[in-house]
Amino acid sequence: MSRLRDPQWCLILIFLGILVAVPLIQIVIEARQDDGIHAFELFNQPPTAAHLRAYERNLEAGNWAARATRPWIQFAQFAWLNDGGEKAAIGSAGWYFYKPGLSYMLARPENAITAGVTNDPVAAIVDFHDQLAARGIRLALLPVPNKESIYPDQLTSRAEPGRGVLAPRTREVLEKLRAANVEIIDLFQAFGDAREQAGANSQASLYLAQDTHWSPAGVALAAKTVARRLLELGWAQPGQVEYTEKPAPVQRLGDILRMMQVPRIERRIRPETVPCLQVVRRDDGDLYKDAPDAEILVLGDSFVRVYQTDEPKAAGFIAHLAKELKQPVLALVNDGGGSTLVRQELRGRPAFLKDKKVVLWEFVERDIGLGLEGWKRVPLPPPTPPSSLRLIHEGTSAPDHELRGR
Incomplete structure (x- = not known):
């Protein structure tokens, strides 16, 4: 009793x-659910490093105590320690940066990607070319700089x-692609x-302060x-469609x-407050729309989607590119999937390549180092016979339910 x-x-x-109560309560909570007890999943998979890491992440994500305390801890880190957690790096004057992108910038070239052909961007891009x-069909590559590549001074006073x-890895990949005669x-x-x-x-800044994406000024440039x-x-000729712009500011x-x-x-x-500019036809004032029979196909990720299919619509890169070329284009978008997923989606849509002269591939x-699904070689879809071409596309990108957030 004296010790007590x-x-x-x-x-x-x-x-x-x-220490004892937290896992016991977790087991009781999971026992009442249909998914079973997650702690026992350890015995359902081979004990590989990948499975063990996934098992650990699932335990952390599903733990009741972590879910209850994490928001308070993260807010305290943000407010008192200027720490944005796993996803965000806090810069100056209200600027925020995507921490995985920053990690890519700081990685050594040999460690920026996992060894293996699957994650080799050069091989996949040259094969697609x-x-x-x-x-x-000609290929033009459009790598969009990381926000921290253009605004490092908003992240560090150094x-x-x-x-x-x-980034060293970016320089290395671009040099190899140019040596392979890929247009960048x-x-x-x-x-x-x-x-x-x-x-x-x-x-105006070329990127949004709070966002990973470019600003309307970056889109226009x-x-x-x-x-x-x-x-x-000489890959494109000026078209005959006149477009103009109208202000469409949004809160983001x-x-x-x-x-x-x-x-x-x-x-x-x-x-x-984002000062977007919608692109409209000069003749009838209609918002820009893609054309399935366009000569240019744009493949891309959320940089192509932003302002285009979300608010305010028809104010993104696709619409402004069409305005500059005086002709509509066709776009296929996969959020976060600019490296491989968008090409896999193209594989299932052969009509998108019908009569195309140029493919503009944005990522x-x-x-280059963090692409979803790595950098796989993806075969093109089989050619579409003229009689089977159908107008299957409306709007400016893949349907929203097909987009992947990042």
């Missing part, structure tokens, strides 16, 4: 009680103001030049850069903040 009066022993007993060339950086439209140069020319002027290059190469809470999954943080921060820089 000792504060040290009391603390030890409380600590041991918590060669398949298209065999059908007389970076030179107004100067971007190029260089947004790193275009965005870097725009920042340097802006100097101290209050020019990317569209102008791509259109100019396609026209210079950045995806980086939403990825934290802490409602208290979301309520604390005011959404950004974000971090996918």
Whole structure:
């Protein structure tokens, strides 16, 4: 009894009680559900490193104590320690960065991807290029710079103001692709030049402060850069459709903040006002729409989708590219799947390649090392006979239920 009066022993007993109570309560909760007890799943899979890591992640994600305390702990880290958790890196002046993208930037070239052909972007891209060339279709590659590549000075004071950086792995991959005669439209140069020319002027940022994606200014510059290059190469000719723009500002809470999954943080921060410009036809004022019979097919991820099929619609990269080229294009989008998933989706949609002269393939820089499903070689769909072509596409991208968030 004397030991029970000792504060040290009391603390030890409380600590041991918590250690025992948490898993017991978890087992009771799971026993009442239909999914079974997750702790026993360890014995259902071979004891490989991948299975053990997945098992550990599932235990952490499903634990009742973790779910109850995690939002409070994350909010305390955010408010007191300026820590955004696993997904967010907090910069200066209200800027946020996607931490996995930052990790890619800091990785050594040899460690940026897993060894193996599946994760080799060069082999997959060159293979896709060669398949298209065999059908007389040209490929233009559009790697979109990571936000931290263009705005490192918003992340750390050690970076030179107004100067971007190029990750070693990105430089290596781009050099190999150029050596393989793959056409690369260089947004790193275009965005870097725009920042340097802006100097101290209050020019609109090319990326959203709270988001991983580009701003309307970044969209417009990317569209102008791509259109100019396609026209210079003679791969596209100016069309006959005149488009104009109309203001369509929206309020947007950045995806980086939403990825934290802490409602208290979301309520604390005011959404950004995004000055979008919708693209409309000059003759009838209708919003831009894709054309299934267009000569240019755009494959891409959420950078192609943002502002285009979500708010305010017809204000994204696709619409602005069409405005610059004076002709509609056709787009196939897979959120987070710019490396492999969008090509797998194209494999199941042979009509999308019918009568195409150019495929513009967009993906974000971090996918070079972090792309979903790696970088697989994906065969093109079989050619579509003229008699079987159907107009199966409306709007500007794959249906929303097919998009994958990131």
